[in-house]
Amino acid sequence: MPTLDRHDAVFVLDLGDGENRFHPEWIASVDAALDEMEKSEGPRALVTAATGKFYSNGLDLEWLAAHGDEHLDYVNSVHGLFARFLSLPLITVAALQGHTFAAGAMFSLAHDFRLMRADRGFWCLPEAEINIPFTPGMSALIQSRLTPQTAHQAMVSARRFGGREAAAAGIVDQAVDEGALRTTALELAQAHASKAGDSLGTIKTRMYAPVLTKLRDTTNPLG
Amino acid sequence: MPTLDRHDAVFVLDLGDGENRFHPEWIASVDAALDEMEKSEGPRALVTAATGKFYSNGLDLEWLAAHGDEHLDYVNSVHGLFARFLSLPLITVAALQGHTFAAGAMFSLAHDFRLMRADRGFWCLPEAEINIPFTPGMSALIQSRLTPQTAHQAMVSARRFGGREAAAAGIVDQAVDEGALRTTALELAQAHASKAGDSLGTIKTRMYAPVLTKLRDTTNPLG
Amino acid sequence: MPTLDRHDAVFVLDLGDGENRFHPEWIASVDAALDEMEKSEGPRALVTAATGKFYSNGLDLEWLAAHGDEHLDYVNSVHGLFARFLSLPLITVAALQGHTFAAGAMFSLAHDFRLMRADRGFWCLPEAEINIPFTPGMSALIQSRLTPQTAHQAMVSARRFGGREAAAAGIVDQAVDEGALRTTALELAQAHASKAGDSLGTIKTRMYAPVLTKLRDTTNPLG
Numbered sequence: 001m002p003t004l005d006r007h008d009a010v011f012v013l014d015l016g017d018g019e020n021r022f023h024p025e026w027i028a029s030v031d032a033a034l035d036e037m038e039k040s041e042g043p044r045a046l047v048t049a050a051t052g053k054f055y056s057n058g059l060d061l062e063w064l065a066a067h068g069d070e071h072l073d074y075v076n077s078v079h080g081l082f083a084r085f086l087s088l089p090l091i092t093v094a095a096l097q098g099h100t101f102a103a104g105a106m107f108s109l110a111h112d113f114r115l116m117r118a119d120r121g122f123w124c125l126p127e128a129e130i131n132i133p134f135t136p137g138m139s140a141l142i143q144s145r146l147t148p149q150t151a152h153q154a155m156v157s158a159r160r161f162g163g164r165e166a167a168a169a170g171i172v173d174q175a176v177d178e179g180a181l182r183t184t185a186l187e188l189a190q191a192h193a194s195k196a197g198d199s200l201g202t203i204k205t206r207m208y209a210p211v212l213t214k215l216r217d218t219t220n221p222l223g
Numbered sequence: 224m225p226t227l228d229r230h231d232a233v234f235v236l237d238l239g240d241g242e243n244r245f246h247p248e249w250i251a252s253v254d255a256a257l258d259e260m261e262k263s264e265g266p267r268a269l270v271t272a273a274t275g276k277f278y279s280n281g282l283d284l285e286w287l288a289a290h291g292d293e294h295l296d297y298v299n300s301v302h303g304l305f306a307r308f309l310s311l312p313l314i315t316v317a318a319l320q321g322h323t324f325a326a327g328a329m330f331s332l333a334h335d336f337r338l339m340r341a342d343r344g345f346w347c348l349p350e351a352e353i354n355i356p357f358t359p360g361m362s363a364l365i366q367s368r369l370t371p372q373t374a375h376q377a378m379v380s381a382r383r384f385g386g387r388e389a390a391a392a393g394i395v396d397q398a399v400d401e402g403a404l405r406t407t408a409l410e411l412a413q414a415h416a417s418k419a420g421d422s423l424g425t426i427k428t429r430m431y432a433p434v435l436t437k438l439r440d441t442t443n444p445l446g
Numbered sequence: 447m448p449t450l451d452r453h454d455a456v457f458v459l460d461l462g463d464g465e466n467r468f469h470p471e472w473i474a475s476v477d478a479a480l481d482e483m484e485k486s487e488g489p490r491a492l493v494t495a496a497t498g499k500f501y502s503n504g505l506d507l508e509w510l511a512a513h514g515d516e517h518l519d520y521v522n523s524v525h526g527l528f529a530r531f532l533s534l535p536l537i538t539v540a541a542l543q544g545h546t547f548a549a550g551a552m553f554s555l556a557h558d559f560r561l562m563r564a565d566r567g568f569w570c571l572p573e574a575e576i577n578i579p580f581t582p583g584m585s586a587l588i589q590s591r592l593t594p595q596t597a598h599q600a601m602v603s604a605r606r607f608g609g610r611e612a613a614a615a616g617i618v619d620q621a622v623d624e625g626a627l628r629t630t631a632l633e634l635a636q637a638h639a640s641k642a643g644d645s646l647g648t649i650k651t652r653m654y655a656p657v658l659t660k661l662r663d664t665t666n667p668l669g
Contacts (some may be wrong), residue, residue, distance in 0.1 A: 090538050122525060128426055133426050133429065136429050139426070139430050145594045145598070146594060146595075147594065153429075155426055156335050156423060156427065192576075195574050200574055357649055358652075359652050372591070372616045372619070375591070376559075
């Protein structure tokens with residue numbers, strides 16, 4: 001389960017050391033961590049990180065297969081997670097130390113900045129390969145954060161981007177040596193902690209208004 | 224007239240060896256080829272190619288001048304061609320061996336990928352020079368596939384991009400030696416043939432929903 | 447106060463030699479210059495330039511503090527300035543010789559092309575730092591001209607881009623030696639003077655229709 005820690009002004013949300021898929025309890029735990037963080041005042045920023053081979057593999061397809069009747073509620077809760085991150089009133093940095101796939105990759109795009117380990121691990125949207133179309137909300141999120149060329153290639157060809165390729169394509173902001181990844185993420189977050197506040201929240205909410213509308217359309221999340 | 228051929232899983236649509244302008248019969252012939260292709264099942268992908276000096280020079284202005292009363296129907300049919308390509312449920316690759324101008328350039332943008340001969344030929348939107356404004360649908364198509372900076376430069380300055388410049392600007396995915404162009408296109412298409420299917424169609428349809436809406440607005444195609 | 451000059455087909459609008467903030471009289475003076483320019487016929491283009499340390503520092507916050515009751519009218523007049531530039535029926539080139547900040551930076555984005563002095567001066571959107579959220583119209587303008595990654599970084603982190611960094615990020619089209627800046631801008635404008643006319647106006651108006659709608663929404667400019 002995700003855990004929240006704090007270093008000076010920077011909160012660190014550890015997503016776990018497994019595949020870190022979005023089980024309903026995992027999502028509830030992330031939401032609780034954000035609730036706790038939002039109670040604090042003053043300069044603050046957020047780093048999300050994980051340990052092991054995966055940053056996150058996205059949707060919990062196993063749980064979903066066993067709970068088909070809760071499909072729409074589940075999609076809405078994932079959309080809600082993306083929307084919440086996309087509009088957080090503080091700077092968020094994703095430290096991608098391992099595989100970042102599917103909804104895990106989308107989750108990373110809902111952060112302000114992404115750093116990725118340079119030598120190992122892939123960022124990938126495999127949906128076209130595994131025959132799961134992106135929801136309109138997911139599509140809008142991805143397209144709002146990548147250039148048209150990169151979004152198209154990532155979404156229709158399921159290309160696996162290594163760290164350096166992801167940086168070259170503008171998917172992540174920087175590829176970093178494994179040993180320096182978490183420190184670099186903490187420093188970047190610390191440098192922008194003073195920007196936390198309502199203005200930043202308003203800036204992000206206005207920038208991504210059409211995406212947030214789609215992600216929060218709970219009556220018809222599958223389009 | 225365009226002809227359809229097949230190599231393993233890859234269909235090759237040859238656009239012709241002239242200027243390959245969009246005469247109504249040329250459009251009907253492309254549509255018929257797509258109809259035939261869509262009847263097939265299993266892994267498949269599409270390469271469009273041409274021979275000679277031109278990939279395509281776009282609208283058939285000569286025919287249009289002689290059929291002014293069919294102007295709107297003609298624009299709608301061109302928009303329909305773009306919309307159909309943009310949402311085809313298989314991977315499409317344009318092999319640009321020669322000049323790719325105006326609506327020919329837009330047609331290339333409706334493909335998933337573009338490869339362009341490196342040493343000769345231009346990709347160009349001359350509309351600002353010849354005083355033919357882009358329709359809202361054309362504008363939306365171009366802007367959905369290029370970065371804002373590239374779209375703006377291409378659309379207001381009528382810049383002619385050579386192969387390497389087009390690759391650097393993200394207009395095409397790769398500039399390729401003339402001798403390797405068709406082979407590279409076939410290999411790229413073959414590599415993604417397994418992605419053909421409804422999911423891919425849905426992915427593309429959702430990605431470009433606002434563009435498709437404009438291209439299919441047959442009541443007011445000129446805005 | 448801004449002054450209008452002419453060199454062959456190129457109008458040069460000098461924004462001033464101070465901070466060149468958008469005082470209401472400054473805006474009226476720019477509008478009058480554009481009115482005069484639009485009376486001319488034939489090939490023409492526009493360069494905006496300034497002298498001294500600043501290109502423009504944006505909103506006149508001092509005037510605004512003293513005229514709180516005119517806040518909405520003032521925002522509408524700034525939005526109107528952006529909208530007018532964004533849709534001018536001729537090619538516009540901003541020659542950024544000095545600091546280009548906040549609404550001054552947005553003003554530069556409403557031009558067709560931007561050239562920036564390479565060795566000194568910054569292009570910056572400090573809004574996230576000074577707690578002034580972008581209006582929806584401003585946000586739409588910025589996001590319509592920059593890649594998602596660059597827009598996001600510029601808007602949430604208030605990064606100061608030097609000339610070479612701004613060119614690398616696609617914010618400006620070229621970083622130029624100080625001595626060559628105005629000449630290069632004049633040459634670029636002259637090269638495209640023949641494109642002036644209604645078609646170019648229509649092309650730009652259609653490209654930025656959603657942005658123009660937001661900038662011209664005078665009933666609710668703050669969202």
